[in-house]
Amino acid sequence: MQIEFLGATREVTGSCFLLRIGKYQLLVDCGLIQGSHRHERHNHDPFLFDPEAIDAVVLTHAHLDHSGRLPLLIKRGYSGQIYTHRATVDLCAIMLEDAGYLNEKEVQWENRKRERKGLELIEPLYTRLEAREAHRHFRSVEYGKAEEILPGITLTMHDAGHILGSAIAELRLTDGQQTRNVVFSGDLGHRGAPILRDPEAVKRADLVIMESTYGDRLHRSWDKTWQEMGEIISNARSGKGNIMIPAFAVGRTQELLYVFKRYFVEWGIDDWEVFLDSPMAIEATEVYSNHAKIYDRRAKKVYEQSGDPFMLPNLHRTQRSDDSMKINRIKSGAIIIAGSGMCTGGRIKHHFKHNLWREDAHVLIVGFQARGTLGRALVDGAKHIRLWGETIRVKAQIHTIGGLSAHADQQGLLNWYGHFENRPPVVLVHGEPESMDGLAQRLKSEYRADVVLAEFQQKLTL
Structure with a gap:
């Protein structure tokens, strides 16, 4: 052997x-x-x-x-x-x-x-x-x-x-x-x-x-991680600029939706329109919804008491590209979860083009950003980025959430x-x-x- x-x-x-x-x-x-x-x-x-x-x-x-x-x-x-x-x-x-x-x-x-x-x-x-x-x-x-x-x-x-x-x-x-x-x-x-x-x-x-x-x-504790995320979202409510979250379609997206539901009132999520703007993440979330049997105890309880733990009353799942483009007309009050997780492709780049230059906009980095990626450039404090040959000034606030792994x-x-x-x-x-x-x-x-x-x-x- x-x-x-x-x-x-x-x-x-x-x-x-x-x-x-x-x-x-x-x-x-x-x-x-x-x-x-x-x-x-x-x-x-x-x-x-x-x-x-x-x-x-x-x-x-x-x-x-x-x-x-x-x-x-x-x-x-x-x-x-x-x-x-x-x-x-x-x-x-x-x-x-x-x-x-x-x-x-x-x-x-x-x-x-x-x-x-x-x-x-x-x-x-x-x-x-x-x-x-x-x-x-x-x-x-x-x-x-x-x-x-x-x-x-x-x-x-x-x-x-x-x-x-x-x-x-x-x-x-x-x-x-x-x-x-x-x-x-x-x-x-x-x-x-x-x-x-x-x-x-x-x-x-x-x-x-x-x-x-x-x-x-060692990772940061979960309690401190959720406290940090909650404070960022709560503070952003006053300016009401859009919040963009580049997220991996499998795992991280479902965690975010689940936590948004858990802290729906406490974080003021009910004051926003939440968009899941990733066809693959939408499909993956449906798979997660179909396997409640292997959730942990708390998630099973959520499922039993209130149904799908990833469904929010103000959640919009945008499969089609024309629905995605309509999001870019929204100037404030939107939380946009989109791929790719490291900002190397996907719909998040289009949302960056329409929002990164706004001072009241926010970007939540919720996953690892490898060297050489657009996401890593934002984490490292880039003042300008290039998208499709156009230079975009970075005026949005960039927040890196520690402890998410x-x-x-x-x-x-x-x-x-x-x-x-x-x-x-x-x-x-x-x-x-x-x-x-x-x-x-x-x-x-x-x-x-x-x-x-x-x-x-x-x-x-x-």
């Missing part, structure tokens, strides 16, 4: 792990490599294994850095099943098709330039149709229910509390007389986050493959590992070098854990 690390090693994208158990080969996650154009070009590289030889795939959750190359895997010959939670099946139907659409648009743009230069045309990584076809391979697994997915290989999924349907994958592997219990943390959620349950504890393992995204830092911080990761009674060896993945190093030191000092920092294409015998 062997595991090979083929992604998310010393970085947080491209999760992909290959297990060989006797005559069977099992893949855990098959994610997109994200970042610079130079890094993303590697998504087109051949897989470092034969897709036709893979017998089964386990998917921990729907985020594209874990799921985004699954249609490509099938395009290149994989014909088996993809085992994941039911909510992840539903979210992937939206997210992978959207990724296929973006692939098509990007290649159309690139091929126009290539055609003019007489260069060979290129194909998209995969298309919308190929993403839809990939969906036929998905098979749902419930939390806590052991399922034999291949002879001698049993999968049990536990709630990871990261996004809806996210899972810790516990694999019991048997080859002849040998049996090993390997636990993949997937992405572990931030304890106390709205809607979702806290990450479940697992008691025993022979090996733990563990994420380390925030392995070197879908990932466990260092203490959360340590607490989760602390539930293992036998203190199994750990391989750290899905983290930048500083995060991995910081978490490794704490695991060694507090639990005397045997810790390995995964390297690309490293192989470990189980």
Whole structure:
């Protein structure tokens, strides 16, 4: 029995792990490599294994850095099943098709330039149709229910509390007389986050493959985070300029709507018109609404007492582009939630064009902004930005809300590992070098854990 690390090693994208158990080969996650154009070009590289030889795939959750190359895997010959939670099946139907659409648009743009230069045309990584076809391979697994997915290989999924349907994958592997219990943390959620349950504890393992995204830092408390957001929205009521919130379509958008409902009167949300201006976020919110069974206790109570926890009396869901354009006629009193989360595309840029230059407007930054993105430029205090060749002066107030994260911080990761009674060896993945190093030191000092920092294409015998 062997595991090979083929992604998310010393970085947080491209999760992909290959297990060989006797005559069977099992893949855990098959994610997109994200970042610079130079890094993303590697998504087109051949897989470092034969897709036709893979017998089964386990998917921990729907985020594209874990799921985004699954249609490509099938395009290149994989014909088996993809085992994941039911909510992840539903979210992937939206997210992978959207990724296929973006692939098509990007290649159309690139091929126009290539055609003019007489260069060979290129194909998209995969298309919308190929993403839809990939969906036929998905098979749902419930939390806590052991399922034999291949002879001698049993999968049990536990709630990871990261996004809806996210899972810790516990694999019991048997080859002849040998049996090993390997636990993949997937992405572990931030304890106390709205809607979702806290990450479940697992008691025993022979090996733990563990994420380390925030392995070197602590998050701000939820109470202080909500207090800060409430103060900003309440203070903005006096000026009544529009509030723009760039938000990720899956996870962060639903958290915002849920919290707006929770503090509807206290924050004065009832004095605003709230617009959810993202077709993908609208679809994702419907998926969240359909899976109340896996909410945390508080969210379940909200659902039982007042129905859909994401529906506000003053919420407008704008699917069509012409409805989105009408929002730009509103000079004050609108809270606009739109993609993309890092302001690199989508409808938020159009709202910036009509509002950023207004002194009474506000921008709430509620998610991570990578270097080189428009969102990061605003966080760093840019006085002017460029949109479609036009220079826009930044006069709006920019607010960065601390404490909002879908990932466990260092203490959360340590607490989760602390539930293992036998203190199994750990391989750290899905983290930048500083995060991995910081978490490794704490695991060694507090639990005397045997810790390995995964390297690309490293192989470990189980």
